[in-house]
Amino acid sequence: MIEDKNPQRTPLSELGEFKLIEHLTAQFKINHKSTVLGIGDDAAILNPSKKQIVVTTDLLVEGVHFDLSYVPLKHLGYKAVMVNISDVCAMNANATQITVSIAVSNRFPLEALEELYAGIETAARLYNVDVVGGDTTSSTSGLIISITAVGEVEEDKVVKRSGAKPNDLLVVTGDLGGAYMGLQVLEREKEVFKVNPQNQPDLSMYTYIVERQLKPEARKDIVDLLKELDVKPTSMIDISDGLSSEIIHICKQSNVGVDLYENKIPLDPQVISTCEEFNIDSTTIALNGGEDYELLMTISQEDFPKIKGNPNLTVIGYMTEAERGMHLITRAETKVPIIAKGWKSFNENEKQ
Ligand code: ADP
Numbered sequence: 001m002i003e004d005k006n007p008q009r010t011p012l013s014e015l016g017e018f019k020l021i022e023h024l025t026a027q028f029k030i031n032h033k034s035t036v037l038g039i040g041d042d043a044a045i046l047n048p049s050k051k052q053i054v055v056t057t058d059l060l061v062e063g064v065h066f067d068l069s070y071v072p073l074k075h076l077g078y079k080a081v082m083v084n085i086s087d088v089c090a091m092n093a094n095a096t097q098i099t100v101s102i103a104v105s106n107r108f109p110l111e112a113l114e115e116l117y118a119g120i121e122t123a124a125r126l127y128n129v130d131v132v133g134g135d136t137t138s139s140t141s142g143l144i145i146s147i148t149a150v151g152e153v154e155e156d157k158v159v160k161r162s163g164a165k166p167n168d169l170l171v172v173t174g175d176l177g178g179a180y181m182g183l184q185v186l187e188r189e190k191e192v193f194k195v196n197p198q199n200q201p202d203l204s205m206y207t208y209i210v211e212r213q214l215k216p217e218a219r220k221d222i223v224d225l226l227k228e229l230d231v232k233p234t235s236m237i238d239i240s241d242g243l244s245s246e247i248i249h250i251c252k253q254s255n256v257g258v259d260l261y262e263n264k265i266p267l268d269p270q271v272i273s274t275c276e277e278f279n280i281d282s283t284t285i286a287l288n289g290g291e292d293y294e295l296l297m298t299i300s301q302e303d304f305p306k307i308k309g310n311p312n313l314t315v316i317g318y319m320t321e322a323e324r325g326m327h328l329i330t331r332a333e334t335k336v337p338i339i340a341k342g343w344k345s346f347n348e349n350e351k352q
């Protein structure tokens with residue numbers, strides 16, 4: 001479906017490993033004072049002053065986490081960086097460095113890796129992280145990308161999953177379900193394309209949700225906003241698997257319950273209309289669709305005046321004593337237990 005705009009195909013074997021690494025990493029610039037030494041030695045050197053360091057890793061495997069028939073490599077590189085920065089943001093920290101490791105089969109020409117690295121470079125530049133190292137190896141099947149991100153946070157600013165208290169407000173950023181519905185649209189177009197390769201997809205009705213799927217943005221702006229508002233959430237997590245499973249993580253790790261209000265869950269109009277078209281319930285998608293990379297947090301009632309009316313932050317419920325359990329209060333005002341259906345690669349694989 002994605003047309004090949006790059007007809008030139010240079011086999012990786014033509015360069016060899018060292019030339020390849022040199023070629024792919026030449027574009028990276030060091031911006032952070034805390035990066036003492038970047039790519040080129042046996043290890044990078046960081047000097048993060050007196051802050052606390054957060055470290056996080058994500059592994060993306062072709063066929064499990066992404067499908068190259070509709071994900072352009074440039075977007076994949078961008079997204080691989082974003083999912084890590086999102087985890088750093090969820091600790092209320094600022095991402096400063098990443099390392100990038102790839103395993104790649106010889107079916108990929110150099111030009112494909114250039115695209116992947118163009119996406120990585122764009123993300124690193126826009127989010128101001130230094131690429132300080134990585135590893136490159138061959139794979140017998142497909143592409144694997146592992147990115148590790150390092151971030152900094154002042155000791156008294158770090159936010160974990162475990163700090164939520166009864167009566168805290170449950171707050172979410174942005175809107176939910178878009179990335180999952182974008183994926184549904186892309187999968188449908190892939191099927192159409194299989195039957196008729198001449199058929200160019202018209203995605204103009206779905207631009208927002210397709211972008212949510214292909215080009216997610218980590219909510220670094222929210223970390224800055226919270227600082228500006230002088231609000232420190234009592235707990236925080238990023239939404240990679242869907243609202244329900246993230247709520248359950250916070251409740252379990254904080255030993256609290258929750259009342260979540262269906263009518264408060266923020267949905268983009270395009271998510272609502274696409275759900276209608278696909279005949280799926282939009283609340284189910286918000287609860288169980290993955291990859292929105294919004295932040296879910298709990299905030300003390302005292303801080304409510306500071307966040308009230310902020311268009312980035314929506315109060316969707318409140319925390320309760322653990323004994324009261326975890327419930328969704330539906331529009332019809334019935335109470336339904338929250339369970340993690342999850343939208344995980346494991347579940348997907350089990351179906352096969
Ligand atoms: P080593 O043999 O010690 O693992 P490499 O030859 O693999 O060293 O790597 C040389 C340098 O290039 C190191 O600084 C390493 O971190 C960096 N590097 C290797 N592969 C990548 C990659 N895919 N992306 C970014 N940096 C890389």
Ligand code: MG
Nearest residue numbers: 134135136137
């Ligand atoms: Mg190496």
